Amino acid sequence: MAPELKLAIRLQELDTRIEELRREIVALPKQIAEIEKTLESHIRKVEADRAALQANQRDRRHLELEVQSEEQRLARLKDQTMQAKTNEQLWAFQHEIQYVENRIRQLEDRILDLMAESERLEQNLKAAEAALAQERQQVEQEKQRAREQSERDRKLLEELTRERQQVAASLPPSLYKAYERIRRLRKGWAVAEVVDGRCTACHVVLRLQFYQDLRRGEQVMFCESCGRILYYNPPESVEEMDPDETSPARRMPAGP
Ligand SMILES: [Zn+2]
Numbered sequence: 567m568a569p570e571l572k573l574a575i576r577l578q579e580l581d582t583r584i585e586e587l588r589r590e591i592v593a594l595p596k597q598i599a600e601i602e603k604t605l606e607s608h609i610r611k612v613e614a615d616r617a618a619l620q621a622n623q624r625d626r627r628h629l630e631l632e633v634q635s636e637e638q639r640l641a642r643l644k645d646q647t648m649q650a651k652t653n654e655q656l657w658a659f660q661h662e663i664q665y666v667e668n669r670i671r672q673l674e675d676r677i678l679d680l681m682a683e684s685e686r687l688e689q690n691l692k693a694a695e696a697a698l699a700q701e702r703q704q705v706e707q708e709k710q711r712a713r714e715q716s717e718r719d720r721k722l723l724e725e726l727t728r729e730r731q732q733v734a735a736s737l738p739p740s741l742y743k744a745y746e747r748i749r750r751l752r753k754g755w756a757v758a759e760v761v762d763g764r765c766t767a768c769h770v771v772l773r774l775q776f777y778q779d780l781r782r783g784e785q786v787m788f789c790e791s792c793g794r795i796l797y798y799n800p801p802e803s804v805e806e807m808d809p810d811e812t813s814p815a816r817r818m819p820a821g822p
Contacts, residue, residue, distance in 0.1 A: 567783040567797070573737050574745055574786065574795050578757035580730045585754055587723045594712045594719075605705050612694045619687040626680045633673045640666045741786060748793055758794040768792035 643663050650656040734742055749756040758767035763777050770791035772780065780787050781798050789796050 568785060570738055570741055571783065571786050571795070571797055573733055574741065574757050575797055577730065577733045577737065577745060578755075580726050580733065581749065581754065581756075584723060584726050584730065587719050587726070591716060591719050591723070594716050598709055598712050601705055601708055605701055608694075608698055608701060612691070612698050615687065615691045615694055619684065619691055622680055622684045622687055626677055626684070629673050629677050629680070633670055633677070636666055636670045636673065640670070744788075745795065748788075748795065752792065752794060756794055758789065758792075758796055760796050760798045765789045765792060765794065765796060767794050772796075 640663065643659055643666065647656065647659040647663070650659055737745070745756050752767070755767060758765050760766065760772060760777070760780060764771050768789060768791045770789070773790070776787070776790065779785075780796055781800075783798060787796050788794065
């Protein structure tokens with residue numbers, strides 16, 4: 567293979583890898599921002615759960631105070647009943663006592679409901695807090711991993727960029743200019759392999775004479791359809807292939 571063609575192939579490999587690395591370096595902070603956003607939403611959820619539990623406890627305290635004051639009122643009414651002078655007064659006190667007793671029962675029912683709800687809220691909160699603690703730890707690990715990956719990517723990018731400069735400088739200037747022009751035109755893909763007589767980039771079948779010239783690898787050739795620099799990799803040598811595939815005679819049935 568012509569040495570400048572080998573260089574062009576290497577240059578394409580380097581440019582492809584450099585492009586991948588750049589994309590990865592840009593994508594990593596976005597991934598981190600995404601998981602931090604999810605974490606933030608879970609923190610808000612736990613805060614809302616905690617606030618719901620506090621509201622429940624506050625409501626219960628209010629109701630308990632109300633029960634206390636109703637009980638005091640009940641005690642007063644019972645004292646007053648003792649001092650009733652007429653049946654009408656007695657009847658009125660009893661009527662009010664009944665009313666207050668009903669009111670206390672209602673309040674106590676409401677307190678029981680709140681207690682049951684509070685138990686559920688506490689369990690939810692406990693589970694959410696445990697999940698959140700675990701998530702925080704995972705996010706920290708993920709961030710650390712991303713920082714390390716980013717560091718590795720940057721180092722590799724520097725190395726590859728240096729190698730690219732060397733390879734580009736070793737190419738004949740006219741070929742380098744052609745390479746850069748095709749790369750811009752073809753979205754980063756300037757060098758294509760030929761497999762089974764086709765350009766793997768545009769899939770056009772090569773003319774026979776063109777294909778034969780290309781297989782000799784003596785000169786740099788451009789795809790007549792897409793304009794890319796083409797190369798041909800000869801298949802593995804016969805020795806490395808499956809012997810059954812290469813000699814059908816061995817599979818022939820034995821004679822009588
Ligand atoms: Zn092509």
